[in-house]
Every structure is written in C-alpha cells, then in structure tokens.
Amino acid sequence: MVLPEKVSKIKTFTKNERDLKLKKAVASLKSIDKKTCRLIDFVGECKLKPIGTPYYVIIKSIISQQLSTQAASSILKKINQYFDTENSIPKPEMIRDTSDKELRSCGLSFSKIETIKRISNSYSSGKLSDELLYSMSDRDVVNSLCEYKGIGPWTSEMVLIFGLDRWDHFSIGDLGLRKGVEKWYGLHRDDKMKIQKFIEKFSPYRSILSWYLWASFDTENWE
Template structure:
C-alpha cells in the first residue's frame, strides 16, 4: 500500500502540472521527467540525510548515508545517534563536525516537536529560523526540510547549487543569473515552486 507521503507527493505533482505547463520551459520538463519520490523517511532521518549531504556530491553523500544507516541497523533515531561510537561514525564517512551536527539535531528533536503537526502553524521563514537555531543546520538544510519533510508546496531553495545552475542552463543558456532574476523566473511557478524544483533537479542530474 502506498505511504501517506507518496500519496501526498503524487497529488501535489498532479495539482501542479497545469500551473507549470503555462511556462513552456517547465512544460518540456514535465513531459521529459518523472520526479523522484523519496522513501518514507521520518523527520529525524531526513534531517540527518540533509546534514550528511552538506558539501558532498550526490554519489558520495549516498555512500556515506548507506554506511551510517547500516551502522545503525536502519534505526536512525536521536537516541541511537547519541549512543553511537564516534570512531564507528567516522569510519562510516562522517567528519567530526557532522557527527556533532547530527547529535545537536538529536538533542533538539528530544526537546522539541519538529514534525509536520508540530510546525504546522509556522510559516516557511519561521521554520527556517527555528531550525537554524540548531548548530550545524543552515538555511539550505532547513529549506530541504521544508521541501522534503514538511512537504510545503512553494519552496524555491536558491541556496542549492544544482537549482541555481539548472535555472541558468534552462533559462539563460548557462549564463550567470542573479538570485533576484532567478526568483523572478520562479514567480511563474507559484504556488508550486517545490514541484518545479524537483523537475529542475531531475533535468540537472540527467545532464550531469
């Protein structure tokens, strides 16, 4: 049976398509790609994945994530991260700073509710402010949390290099654009900029 997360993401994609198809460039991407729907990771797992992904290539991040998850027998919880052996985590590919960040997040999750329900009354900017109070969680990681965990439909994470390069390739023939220019391009995708972002990632990765 499909999970709630998969159903929600599928519905969002279907609702977004009529809006995105009004942009001829995005219409081509909708026809060309089937955006990746993530496994049904829990909130803390997904935040850990974003921390692991920081400043790593997709392939390297995936390899480290798999080793860390295997080390924890697939049970990636605040309690298990806090109890895990430092040397074993380093052997799995985590730097000392990322171990610290994962543990900072673990303690925060033990103290506060970062679930969809717990953050339901927070605006996107308020969620970012709340998450970035945790040492090691920057704006990029917080926006990944908005997009993937909270499934907010209108997130445009311009802190993500692949998103910026993807927009430049698609809309400026690879020429550099300012973030203001990218936001202006993204305005045509509202209120489904999260979905547009998935298509930009899919196109960018297909060209990599």
C-alpha cells in the same frame, strides 16, 4: 532553542487528494510559459513525494551538505551498517549515545557529528519533534532549524520539500537548481538575485518546479 509563539495548522491530504492536487499544480506550471512546458514534457510525470520523516530528512541533509550524491550515499550506507538500520536513520537516542569516534568511523566530519548530535539531543529531550515541525508554518520551520549551528537555509528547505511536503520552495543555495535554471531558462547560474526574482512567478509551486529541474539531469534516479 526559541520556539515560535504561534504555529500554523497545515492541512494534510489523502493520497488521492494529493495526486489530484499535484496534477493540477503541474498543469498550472505548464501554462506559465513554453520553456516550462518543454521541461515538464522532457521529464514526464511528477513523482515528487516525501522521502521520509522530517527527522530522517534533517539527518540525511546534514550528511549530504557539500558532498556529491555518491559520497553522501557511501556515508549513509556505512551508518546503516554500523547501526544495523537498513535504509533508515538511527533513532535520536542511538546517535546521542554513540561516541564521536564511532560516528567518525562512518565517514562523518567532526562538524557534522556535532550538528547531528545537537538535533538528536533535541529530539531525545522533546525540544524538537516531527509533530512540532508538521505544525509550524514554513517560515517558522526555517527559523527554528537555522538556530542550530551547522544548519542553514538549504538544509531547512530540503526538510520543507522532502520531509514536510511543502510545495512552494526553491533553494537558491542549491547549485543543481541554478544549473537547471541556466539550462532551461538561460539565466546564468551565478546570478542569484535574477534567478530568485525569476522564480517568483512559479509560486505557489516552486518545489515542484525544483523537482523537475533536478530530475531533468537524471530522469532515471528520481522515481
């Protein structure tokens, strides 16, 4: 894997600083237009936050590719039961040393097994790490992860939003987000170019808007 020659130092915040920054970001989004204001008022308080380490989100996102939430959750549950890891993801070395047949018994496809093992091998060898991803610019994160076969923009963007807490991403490949734009803004879900252009006005808080669009379909499960 070719690593970026330069990495950007990303500022981190305390919880109180982050909470205040998030409230200001939501207020900024509400000021953009009436439709966004209605969306935010419908969902309520923004509860966007990292769901785990970058490694956790990478593996979880690979498992979730092209699957319903229910199907992905079922596979994760089987993996947790097999490795006795409760609600976590097995350590890279555990996945690396597990046979494809055993991973297949958890419901993973062979292509996803190959991708997960590529990531686990890179983490085990030190070629990739959470610390390295934290230090990278958003563009370098996407470029580096997309060098792995089986990882594309959607998976990389989920890592940015839910693993690295980066706030300016809208994954145009996510059908749920495009359905949300159609529902709240009237743009057809299949007109990706128009949606991409439209979403630009929500920068630098496109991840937060994304969270609201997702949450608008299921307010109870986005705690």
